[in-house]
Amino acid sequence: MTTLGSRAAKPAAAPATVRTLPPAGHRRPGNILTLFMLACLVYFLLPLFWLVMAATKSNSGLFNSFGLWFGHDFDLFTNLHDVLTYNDGVYVRWLLNTLMYATVSAVGASLIAAMGGYAFAKYRFPGRNAMFAIVLGSIMVPQTVLAIPTYLLFSKIGLVNTPLAVILPSLVSPFGLYLMRVYAEGAVPDSLIEAARIDGAGPFRIFRQVAFRLLAPGIVTVLLFTLVSTWNNYFLPLIMLNNPRWYPVTVGLAQWQGQASGGSGAQALFSLVITGALLSIIPLIAAFLLLQRYWQGALGLGAVKG
Structure with missing residues (x-):
């Protein structure tokens, strides 16, 4: 009895751990993704x-x-000196022109997209869905298709060969408007707008003092997209501008490239073109590094809402 009792008092042995293998289609996806990203x-x-x-x-x-x-x-420093001093330093003027075109266009396009996207997201008005469908359709239209009609229109009003011929078309960003609508739907609560209306605030004051701060990450995202698009734009300035005084970097470097490969008698400018291209991307890299956290946050919310 004592033996049986002592045997009965012993605790039961723990069950053996059973290891389950993941399905064959889900084994080690990290290595493949890592190689793909590399x-x-x-x-x-x-x-x-x-x-x-x-x-x-x-x-x-x-x-x-x-x-x-x-x-x-x-010869990096020699090339830098040659780029900045060649033809009386015309590259510096091209770089300043590009900075002006890109900055004004990016700020203007982001503000217009923010106001339009906020209106589409938070207001109900006749023709709202039809107008937004037109905006979505215009995203699919290539910019090169609109270049010639834009040139004919601007030539009628005397804006060809002026900075406005590059800036005004860049202020319209259908993709930015779409992105801001998606972002405004999730970033600006309707209850906050109603509270501001109860306090007596009008539509413009609500947008300026309430919605604008909440839309700041999305505005920065549109600003970055427009900045890069305008900075790298080549075809529109090529058509609109015929005075080298107003050339951006893209058109100016293409002109140097044409001189470098122009055949006999042309001065070899390949090193100037390459060094000038390297200098032209430094401001874009700096802008992305400075505004990266706002850009990633806006894209994350837009992906969740989409």
């Missing part, structure tokens, strides 16, 4: 790395050395 990283950074390496070479070094490494001579 391939994308190399794909996007390799041209930038080549640009940095090429900017350190002379015209002869561009053709006599390996493209993805330094040449025999380090």
Whole structure:
């Protein structure tokens, strides 16, 4: 009895742990995704790395050395000096023109998109859905299709070969308007708008003092998109401008490239074109680094709402 009692008093053995394997389609997706992201990283950074390496070479070094490494001579500072002083420093003026076009267009387009997106998201008015459908349809229209009609229109009112010929078309951003509507639907609560109306605030005051602060991340996102689009725009300034005094960097560098490959008698400007292209992307990199956290937050909310 004592033996049986002592045996009965012993605790039951713990059940063995059963390990379940994940389904075959879900095993280790991280390695494949990591390799894919590394391939994308190399794909996007390799041209930038080549640009940095090429900017350190002379015209002869561009053709006599390996493209993805330094040449025999380090001519970066010489190239920088030549770019900034060539033809009485016209590159500096092109860079300032580009900065003006991109800044004014980005600020204006982001404000217009914010006001339009807020109105579409928070107000009910006749034709609202039809107008927004037109906005969505205009996103699919390539900008090059509108370049010639825009030129004919601006030539009638005398704006060709002026900065307004580049700035005014860039103020219209259908994608920015769509993005701001999606963002405003989730970022601006209806209860907050009703509370402001009860306090006696009008529509413009509500937008200026209440909605604008909540829409700030989305506005920064549209600003960045428009800034990059206007900074890299080539076809519209090429059509609208015929005076080198108003050229942006894109058209100016293309002009230098044409001179460099113009055949016999043309001055070799390949190193100037490459170094000028490297200088032109530095402001964009700085803008993305400074405004990155606002951009990522706005895209995250837009993805959830979409």
